[in-house]
Amino acid sequence: MKEVFNFNAGPAVLPPEVMRQAQAEFVDYQGCGYGIIEESHRAAQFEEIIQAAEANLRQLMGIPEDYEVLFLQGGASLQFAMIPMNIALPGHKIGFCNTGEWSSKALKEARILGAEIEMLYDGSADGFSRIDGVERWPVPQNLAYVHVCANNTIYGTQFKQFPETGQVPLVCDMSSDIMSRQVDVSKFGLIFAGAQKNIGPAGLTLVIIRKDLLQRVPESLPTMLRYTTHSKSKSLFNTPPTFAIYMLRLISDWLINLGGIKAMQEINENKAALLYNYIDGSDYYRGTADKACRSNMNVCFRLPSEELEKKFIKSATEAGLIGLKGHRAVGGCRASIYNALSQKGVERLVEFMRRFANGN
């Protein structure tokens, strides 16, 4: 098998041990004679999996008892609408911190749904290259909630501290850094994440919501769009994406065996430091995000010219380093170094970058 390091921004690399286990038992789950992908979502065998997945998440993230854990579909993009549908409050504005494309998209959906917006921060004037002065952002206490996006895959920035919102629930899109670092869940009203970067394959969306917020959910919403439907039925109101939940369970087992999120965070910080230190010391490559808030998940950088960037991406692919093209909105290069991307992968990338800079 060809040795490849996968720097895709998502769907992304999954832990090799998990991939091998899923392969080994794909057609015959624990000797039962068929695959888990063929099992009923009402069967004891799958119930054990979804319960273990939730228990693992609660243990790893320290999710308090007064939070529900929901396994949904539709991606973070559907949450951009479901969140205001479920927990906006008539007559109250929604606070937004606009730090890039994903928060802009969430903002757009809140507006479509008729919400009035209070902009707490808008990074668009800086081209979203920094997240500045979080501790000074004013948070009016009559807001329905405040929306932030923890990590911005396109611009390579990441909140290093979150705004203090007082009594106002903080809603956080953690799609691209969930379980990559320790966070205090009790500081948030709602955390959501598409699974396909750090915790599983595409097709699964995680929502962690403080139970008191469920009282806001209007009965007038369609059944599937109400958080209460899924909390009452333990995410089994209708058929959930069973195979993706099975993968999440294996990945969360893997994280626990690794030493939990504290250990994972250390590994991630080391990986990011290795890459940023090389870029910072180089005259050839240039990081695009402000150093104070650059992402430990998505490392964005430029080369001296667009032509060289094209050549770099092509040569890297040939060398088994794939997925290094920057998002089409900004161009350049991007190395996504999520949980499952190994230290060895980053080392190989740095070696390649050094070689490329010397030869081009």
Added chain:
Amino acid sequence: MKEVFNFNAGPAVLPPEVMRQAQAEFVDYQGCGYGIIEESHRAAQFEEIIQAAEANLRQLMGIPEDYEVLFLQGGASLQFAMIPMNIALPGHKIGFCNTGEWSSKALKEARILGAEIEMLYDGSADGFSRIDGVERWPVPQNLAYVHVCANNTIYGTQFKQFPETGQVPLVCDMSSDIMSRQVDVSKFGLIFAGAQKNIGPAGLTLVIIRKDLLQRVPESLPTMLRYTTHSKSKSLFNTPPTFAIYMLRLISDWLINLGGIKAMQEINENKAALLYNYIDGSDYYRGTADKACRSNMNVCFRLPSEELEKKFIKSATEAGLIGLKGHRAVGGCRASIYNALSQKGVERLVEFMRRFANGN
């Protein structure tokens, strides 16, 4: 590996050849060095898959050019809301044919969204055991659309002909019999199906919509809930459930190799006939659905007592015939014999039923 025949109502058995292929290339897709589940949805490799899946569906079902094929998430249950959100017409009623739990649920969502309902048929008085006189149902020509559920998994009934709706678009939930028999797509305005019975794993929802109906979609809907969003972006507005789409592609390849839906229908009719003929000839087992409209997908039957039913299900499971418990709403037994459940599986079931009847 234990020989097991899986009669689950969904998620359900998948073709063994497909399961083995997906296993073989799970960690290394076509020698690329990583799994397709880890591939970006924007990569050429995945684009080839989603395009092949659509082309296969168009070929197999004979989907005309003026229909869009959409790959969505959220299951048929989310479609129950999305359909009236997208294609209801202000001031026009929606026609419903209520033939069981799934049409009842769809009806409920249409009401939540404020639609007025014209009931064309209501089978609830008969306990949904028959679908009667379809050719005589009156269809007022000012309805926004008419909703039917092609096959009723819980009651084991199936439309053998569909109502003639004239100019009114016919919307059909084919979750449990799509691609199990030939249908003339051009007779429908919209066909939708959760994939997890006949065409794939859970987590993928197929929508086939006549293009002119897209003109009805209100711009005021949240982006992810608009069919137009997904038609414009070829189902790649956000990250789709990539692995489920890959499985659908393999399953549709398998169907083409088998001889297409015509061949599949013959096999399905033979399987169903084998089982129904045995039940009809037996004094011990009793079919619950009216013979004129019984399902070729879900065969529902009772034993002389609930106690014997419990014993039957337990003994069958021990004999490697799993998933035979009827839905909790009706009790009894149910054998789901979707496309991927082999003739051999039905033969084994009939042998087992004969043995059980003789011994109990």
